[in-house]
Amino acid sequence: MTFASTLIARRTLMACALLTAAGVAQAQAQTVFRVTTIPEEAATEQMRKFGPIVKYLEQKLGMKVEFTPVSDYPAAVETLVNKNIDMAWLGGFTFVQAQNRSGGKIVPIAQREEDTKFQSVFIAKTNSGIKTLADLKGKQVSFGSQSSTSGHLMPRSFLLQAQIDPDKDFKRVAYSGAHDATIASVVSGKVEAAALDITVWNKFVKENRVDTKDVNVFYTTPGYFNYNWAVHADMPVALRDKVTKALLDIDPATPQGKEILDLNRATRYITTKVENYKGIETAARSAGLLK
Numbered sequence: 650m651t652f653a654s655t656l657i658a659r660r661t662l663m664a665c666a667l668l669t670a671a672g673v674a675q676a677q678a679q680t681v682f683r684v685t686t687i688p689e690e691a692a693t694e695q696m697r698k699f700g701p702i703v704k705y706l707e708q709k710l711g712m713k714v715e716f717t718p719v720s721d722y723p724a725a726v727e728t729l730v731n732k733n734i735d736m737a738w739l740g741g742f743t744f745v746q747a748q749n750r751s752g753g754k755i756v757p758i759a760q761r762e763e764d765t766k767f768q769s770v771f772i773a774k775t776n777s778g779i780k781t782l783a784d785l786k787g788k789q790v791s792f793g794s795q796s797s798t799s800g801h802l803m804p805r806s807f808l809l810q811a812q813i814d815p816d817k818d819f820k821r822v823a824y825s826g827a828h829d830a831t832i833a834s835v836v837s838g839k840v841e842a843a844a845l846d847i848t849v850w851n852k853f854v855k856e857n858r859v860d861t862k863d864v865n866v867f868y869t870t871p872g873y874f875n876y877n878w879a880v881h882a883d884m885p886v887a888l889r890d891k892v893t894k895a896l897l898d899i900d901p902a903t904p905q906g907k908e909i910l911d912l913n914r915a916t917r918y919i920t921t922k923v924e925n926y927k928g929i930e931t932a933a934r935s936a937g938l939l940k
Contacts, residue, residue: 685734688794701905710892732883744757761918765925770847772832782811783813785818789821790844800828
């Protein structure tokens with residue numbers, strides 16, 4: 650080997666060592682892990698719901714975990730795409746939007762077992778005469794957020810499959826912004842019917858926060874993949890693996906695990922993959938909600 654080639658080899662090794670050291674230092678430098686979620690319910694409920702999982706992740710990751718609420722669904726997408734937070738709880742549609750915005754750089758790491766066969770419900774006043782999807786024609790109907798999977802995209806998709814176009818066939822289309830607000834809009838009579846996340850509806854019924862003699866479900870959709878915890882692909886693999894393991898290890902047999910899972914309306918967390926959300930992407934493109 651010549652002197653020149655030896656010098657080049659040494660410089661290459663030194664550069665690699667410096668890059669490795671920089672990567673390690675960067676990973677060690679992170680002292681705060683930032684989490685957010687789509688605002689599917691009121692901010693106070695979001696804080697109550699995700700408080701225990703934040704404490705659990707602090708224990709497992711050995712660093713401070715901060716929960717930062719965002720104002721709306723698009724904000725949750727943007728904060729993750731721009732790496733202003735480390736992990737987000739996204740709906741199927743917001744995950745697809747984040748993938749689209751980031752050029753495929755968002756990684757789904759875990760979902761609830763329930764998210765493999767999620768459903769939406771349509772509700773109406775029991776004395777409204779609305780018994781089928783066809784009965785919604787000419788009525789005032791509310792969805793949740795425009796970016797909601799269970800509160801807008803999938804209900805709209807199933808309506809279109811039933812040859813019902815909300816923008817043409819409904820008297821008025823409203824967007825409440827969140828599932829709890831959707832229920833309130835029907836209870837108050839602001840709209841005659843609405844679509845929302847089945848788990849939020851079931852929670853309201855279980856907690857006696859809605860009178861099913863007055864407002865109830867008249868249609869339940871087929872199942873589809875929905876929510877997941879997602880991170881940016883630029884997150885160090887070691888940290889991503891550690892977070893994933895922490896989520897999968899949440900044990901319903903322990904008091905802490907049971908509290909976390911009950912609040913998140915889950916039996917357990919399981920692994921997931923990008924391919925699970927291709928159906929959501931197809932539905933979004935078919936409905937003209939994703940370009």
